[in-house]
Amino acid sequence: xxxxxVVTSGKGGVGKTTTTAxxxxxxxxxxxxxxxxxxxxxxxxxxxxxxxxxxIVYDITDVTGGHCRLRQALIKDKRFEGLFLLPAAQxxxxxxxxxxxxxxxxxxxxxxxxxxxxDCPAGIEQGFKNAIAGAEKAIVVTTPEVAAVRDADRVIGLxxxxxxxxxxLIINRIRPRMVRAGDMMSIEDIVDILAVDLLGxxxxxxxxxxxxxxxxxxxxxxxxxxxxxxxxxxxxxxxxQVPLMNxxxxxxxxxxxxxxxxx
Amino acid sequence: MLxxxxxxxxxxSGGSKEIAKERLRLVLVHDRASVSPQLxxxxxTDLIQVISKYMDIDExxxxxxxxxxxxxxxxxxxxxxxxxxxxTRTPAVSI
Numbered sequence: 001x002x003x004x005x006v007v008t009s010g011k012g013g014v015g016k017t018t019t020t021a022x023x024x025x026x027x028x029x030x031x032x033x034x035x036x037x038x039x040x041x042x043x044x045x046x047x048x049x050x051x052x053x054x055x056i057v058y059d060i061t062d063v064t065g066g067h068c069r070l071r072q073a074l075i076k077d078k079r080f081e082g083l084f085l086l087p088a089a090q091x092x093x094x095x096x097x098x099x100x101x102x103x104x105x106x107x108x109x110x111x112x113x114x115x116x117x118x119d120c121p122a123g124i125e126q127g128f129k130n131a132i133a134g135a136e137k138a139i140v141v142t143t144p145e146v147a148a149v150r151d152a153d154r155v156i157g158l159x160x161x162x163x164x165x166x167x168x169l170i171i172n173r174i175r176p177r178m179v180r181a182g183d184m185m186s187i188e189d190i191v192d193i194l195a196v197d198l199l200g201x202x203x204x205x206x207x208x209x210x211x212x213x214x215x216x217x218x219x220x221x222x223x224x225x226x227x228x229x230x231x232x233x234x235x236x237x238x239x240x241q242v243p244l245m246n247x248x249x250x251x252x253x254x255x256x257x258x259x260x261x262x263x
Numbered sequence: 264m265l266x267x268x269x270x271x272x273x274x275x276s277g278g279s280k281e282i283a284k285e286r287l288r289l290v291l292v293h294d295r296a297s298v299s300p301q302l303x304x305x306x307x308t309d310l311i312q313v314i315s316k317y318m319d320i321d322e323x324x325x326x327x328x329x330x331x332x333x334x335x336x337x338x339x340x341x342x343x344x345x346x347x348x349x350x351t352r353t354p355a356v357s358i
Contacts, residue, residue: 146286184279
């Protein structure tokens, strides 16, 4: 029996979809069977981030509407053994799926997968309510900005009201140099304010843009810092105690060296 | 220039993060208390009515907000007084 985790944030553009894709791929790399569910109906994105956009035949509303079986709609990612995607519908709206249907869908998926990870749409309306309906655990993604942390606080309140206790926090796109200069809120600042457990921190990394351009999750890039951060988070989800990575990116030479070995 | 030297030497610059933290803190006090701007506005109107009986206040510069420390949420009102009213109505004092 698997675990159903929803990835949410409130604010858009903080990296929910990238996080969902990389945690899914990361857990699959570690030998787990993972189903990723794109719950952002009408604004389908997870397929593109994963590079699976050309393989979609059926989507989530075809499953809930009984037009196909769940197995037919799941796209197998050939690069990651055990990773599957259930894509969102692009032409329907958020009301095309009901919370009850989501619950039934998640129950069916977790029979077969170790992890079911749901990519929640931005906002706190119907799409959000649908996305969290079948979840047992929640991950909240934020960035070190006032607006993103504020929305994360609101979402944490709504998750707890929906009996999704103890959501775990991921701080994305942190810039260690700006934190050191006192121009960006630090990990401690954000954890203090939100008063939730920290699951991981992902440094700002241009390589994410490049890998997303290619449709290849960064988590498989051995040399990138964000890839390392996602691998660490995947290991923590599996119950390992992994210390936070050293965010100090080093001097000019260290950065140059990393750039060279990346090829 | 000083800013540039500070940056080269890795010293703390202006520290806009403190501004961010303070703004965030105040926004969250309001969010978490679920106090609507309408409620605060209504409270402000009532406050003006009551206080105007005793003092001449600057209504435009008046601020009513929530703040918090570790444990409590406080209502903070900053009400500039233009002048005290001459006691036109001496409060009834019972002896």
